[in-house]
Amino acid sequence: MFGLKEYRAVQSLDEAHELLMQSRDNVILGGLLWMKMGRKQYHTGIDLSGLGLNMISETEDSIDIGCMTPLRQMETSPLLHQWFGPLFSDAFKGIVGVQFRNLATLGGSVYSRFGFSDVITALTALDTQIHLYQAGTVSLSEFLNMDQKRDILIKAVIRKQAVKTNFQTRRKSATDFPVLSVAVSLCNGQWKIAVGARPSRAALAKKAADLLSSEPDEEKITATLDSVVNELSFGTDQRAGSDYRKVLAKVLVKRGINAICR
Template sequence: MLTIREYARPQTMDEAMTLLKSNKKSQVLGGGMLMLKLGDKTIDLAVDLVDLGLDYIKPIENAVEIGAMATFRSIETDPYLKNCFSGMWSDAMKYIVGVQFRNLATLGATAYSKYAFSDPNTALLALDAELVMYGDRRMAFNEFLAKRKRRFDILEKIVIKNPETTKAAFDSIRRSKGDFAVINAAASVCDGQYRISVGIRPRVAKLATGAMAYLNENGLTPETAKTAAKMAADELDFATNLRASGEYRKAVAPALIERVLLKLL
């Protein structure tokens, strides 16, 4: 059973941080969906970010800002995002559980929690997203994934550059629609610079830097896509969990990565 002893709805980021630090067993609340998955848990103080106005998707000069409380569904259906990144965001979100769930789950929670089973995190990594934490501290998502998190912190927004000039693609392999993916992959290209990320290996999403360097040097054709996909699968490590074995993931990875790369042509 989940027990929340106290519940707060701060009106400013400063108030949210003060509340969070006021109790060792406090926790930020995004959409609250992950609580569904937990067994017994007690939270002394739940700090709900719902009143902070962080549920936006805002084009700025050469970038788009996505507030931490923007839901999966708002990102999937946003008219501006549909015309950016080759419509990748819709593909990254559409198979996650169901619409009611996606109406609540937030991008900020997924990115901040570095969920290894995440679809959006693989997309964020391929797009070289930047996280903006409380106090305007900025960090590349790739760097954030490699770092230890602070005990008390709040992700405010995510910034993604070049929304209108970046081509991107996302795909996943699932045993059934609505289930967690067995593996996913995303790729992007902007100004001739390629990025490939592979998630649910089943570890947290990772860049295939060797394959990226190969494409930056040789460009993308159907032939180089095949070679780069094979290189990416060779350089990344895959392991076993209850959804699939490491061998299975490694075997299907080249086809999945090639598929996302071909969408960039």
């Protein structure tokens, strides 16, 4: 079990950042579900839960999701459903169980940059920006590829667009980590195909998506599926081999495209 010498419920992000920078042994606390699996002994645990960052709100152009928002809140949010369809409910329903998702936060899930993350796969298929205290606002893909500097993830901002979405995943058993996950979206004739748990973290198959039109025929879909497995890398781990993942990617992407075209 991990340990904390001190616990601080901060009053502002400035205070949180100052504390974070004081020592490499100080740490931001999310829902603690991943952290509690480790044994690291930290000095100060920095709790952001008094800062009103556990909310999903709407601006003229975007839906903003605070870092302390539990995954379950995203999964059941009428606002997210209204704009992005069942993407988040379908993506999150396989993550352990409801009690777990009542605690796991958006911030902890995105900041950890896990390859298996259903959360990151779903967000990758949308136009998502990440607001960081120090590094400012960056696109989700920039965030995923930048050096892991110590920072505070404040919120995710998703552009409001008329978008159709679909999420597909394969697990060996319910609630296990995904063997592969796929999020597909269609917005103004432009497709996005995000594939995660390859086992590396989610990335967009951009060339493959560009082959699709709004109503693609079988030939175009087949070309797209071939392009997905050529464009993205697929690896082997204890859950599956790379060849199996490539076969699976074609199946799941095809299901996603067909579900949107239906």
